[in-house]
Amino acid sequence: MDSIVVTGGGALNGQIPIAGAKNACLTLMPATLLSEEPLTLTNAPRLSDIKTMTALLESLGAEVSALADGSVIAMSSHEANNPVADYEIVRKMRASNLVLGPLLARHGHAVVSMPGGCAIGARPMDLHIHGLEALGAEIELKEGYLHAKAAKGLKGAQIELRFASVGATENILMAATLAKGTTVLKNAAREPEIIDLATCLRAMGAQIEGDGTETITIQGVDRLHGATHPVLPDRIELGTYMLAPAIAGGEVELLGGRIDLLTSFCEKLDEAGISVTETDKGLKVARRNGQIKAVNVRTEVFPGFPTDLQAQMMALLCTADGVSVLEETIFENRFMHAPELVRMGAQIDVQGGHATVTGVERLKGAQVMATDLRASVSLILAGLAAEGETVVSRVYHLDRGYEHVVRKFQGIGAKIERIKNNG
Numbered sequence: 070m071d072s073i074v075v076t077g078g079g080a081l082n083g084q085i086p087i088a089g090a091k092n093a094c095l096t097l098m099p100a101t102l103l104s105e106e107p108l109t110l111t112n113a114p115r116l117s118d119i120k121t122m123t124a125l126l127e128s129l130g131a132e133v134s135a136l137a138d139g140s141v142i143a144m145s146s147h148e149a150n151n152p153v154a155d156y157e158i159v160r161k162m163r164a165s166n167l168v169l170g171p172l173l174a175r176h177g178h179a180v181v182s183m184p185g186g187c188a189i190g191a192r193p194m195d196l197h198i199h200g201l202e203a204l205g206a207e208i209e210l211k212e213g214y215l216h217a218k219a220a221k222g223l224k225g226a227q228i229e230l231r232f233a234s235v236g237a238t239e240n241i242l243m244a245a246t247l248a249k250g251t252t253v254l255k256n257a258a259r260e261p262e263i264i265d266l267a268t269c270l271r272a273m274g275a276q277i278e279g280d281g282t283e284t285i286t287i288q289g290v291d292r293l294h295g296a297t298h299p300v301l302p303d304r305i306e307l308g309t310y311m312l313a314p315a316i317a318g319g320e321v322e323l324l325g326g327r328i329d330l331l332t333s334f335c336e337k338l339d340e341a342g343i344s345v346t347e348t349d350k351g352l353k354v355a356r357r358n359g360q361i362k363a364v365n366v367r368t369e370v371f372p373g374f375p376t377d378l379q380a381q382m383m384a385l386l387c388t389a390d391g392v393s394v395l396e397e398t399i400f401e402n403r404f405m406h407a408p409e410l411v412r413m414g415a416q417i418d419v420q421g422g423h424a425t426v427t428g429v430e431r432l433k434g435a436q437v438m439a440t441d442l443r444a445s446v447s448l449i450l451a452g453l454a455a456e457g458e459t460v461v462s463r464v465y466h467l468d469r470g471y472e473h474v475v476r477k478f479q480g481i482g483a484k485i486e487r488i489k490n491n492g
């Protein structure tokens with residue numbers, strides 16, 4: 070298993086281009102199943118999760134080509150007639166569950182392996198299931214697979230989600246585009262990735278209003294056609310790299326970055342003493358003066374502070390002046406980076422969903438282990454400012470969500486390399 074070695078110290082300066090959003094691309098790709106005509110995505114990120122989604126769609130009979138070094142994904146579901154999403158692929162990535170709604174809408178039945186829990190939480194599927202059942206599907210769990218059928222086709226319905234789940238909103242939205250009649254989805258997720266999906270579906274001929282608000286209305290149509298859609302910039306990759314100069318010093322410009330994708334996060338950076346300025350190419354980030362101030366952070370659904378940036382923010386707060394409290398409200402087990410940061414000299418006390426971080430003057434390099442995608446990158450960020458060498462193992466997690474991660478950090482002057490281990 071490869072590892073990443075970071076040598077801390079030294080300010081970071083330069084530019085980083087922000088890729089297309091993993092979480093948008095992973096929901097845009099299954100949308101191809103809704104049409105027999107081609108769907109092309111531009112600005113796609115080059116990530117292992119995208120390869121997994123490619124393999125899943127191919128297993129369903131779709132044709133998927135990665136063009137222009139992977140930044141364009143051309144898909145055709147003309148021949149996609151297998152409605153079974155196999156455990157062997159689904160188990161690799163939770164987002165595989167996003168084929169359920171499209172398969173059901175297209176074939177009237179679908180058999181999709183339950184994705185199972187993951188390191189950050191149990192992540193059940195009840196909201197996806199209840200929503201699709203409200204559209205007229207009958208869903209049964211048999212031998213680890215969700216067997217869904219809608220013999221008479223899907224029908225528009227009024228659905229209110231108990232929690233504004235991103236994935237459930239996406240599955241229901243996609244299924245409802247081909248249902249008969251009107252669907253009104255209340256307490257829908259409002260994340261930018263939902264708006265991106267709705268924008269793409271509209272380009273394919275869907276009738277959707279209200280995306281980005283709590284109520285989405287979908288008027289079902291008979292068929293969707295082909296389209297070409299640019300994937301929106303990755304706000305989590307953006308926020309991650311914004312933290313690099315915040316932690317290590319220097320000034321970095323994030324090309325393609327937008328404040329509207331990260332308003333709560335930018336407000337917290339401001340409170341912590343980090344300046345974020347809009348430029349004609351993106352965002353520039355630097356410390357306002359030497360010291361980082363302690364801040365309290367509570368993760369929330371959009372437009373609140375994103376859970377996917379909580380680990381990276383914790384890395385920043387480890388060397389802040391004072392005591393910060395981070396509250397994780399989205400996932401029940403998302404502080405696995407804390408004990409690893411403690412190995413680097415951080416002072417963190419985790420009690421249930423709260424982590425209290427008492428800032429220390431300097432972190433110290435150590436051997437640490439990545440436990441999930443965002444935890445991995447938080448350890449790299451911590452290593453950038455630590456004294457000495459930090460070796461992060463199990464970095465395959467990183468490949469899921471950060472394209473050319475080493476090259477991008479090196480581009481701003483970080484001392485970082487990937488050590489291949491073929492053993």
Ligand SMILES: CC(=O)N[C@H]1[C@@H](OP(=O)(O)OP(=O)(O)OC[C@H]2O[C@@H](n3ccc(=O)[nH]c3=O)[C@H](O)[C@@H]2O)O[C@H](CO)[C@@H](O)[C@@H]1O
Pocket residue numbers: 091092093095163164190191192193194195196197198232233234235236237376377399400401
């Ligand atoms: C591929 C993708 O886009 N992943 C993102 C998506 O995940 P994902 O779509 O899985 O996240 P959800 O918004 O669905 O999950 C949020 C919370 O709702 C719970 N829940 C969800 C569904 C359900 O049927 N029942 C239920 O109880 C989950 O266990 C979790 O505690 O949104 C998360 C929250 O912003 C992000 O961290 C992930 O990076």
Ligand SMILES: C=C(OP(=O)(O)O)C(=O)O
Pocket residue numbers: 092163164187377442443470
């Ligand atoms: C939790 C994440 O992804 P996924 O939902 O694919 O596990 C993430 O991107 O941080």
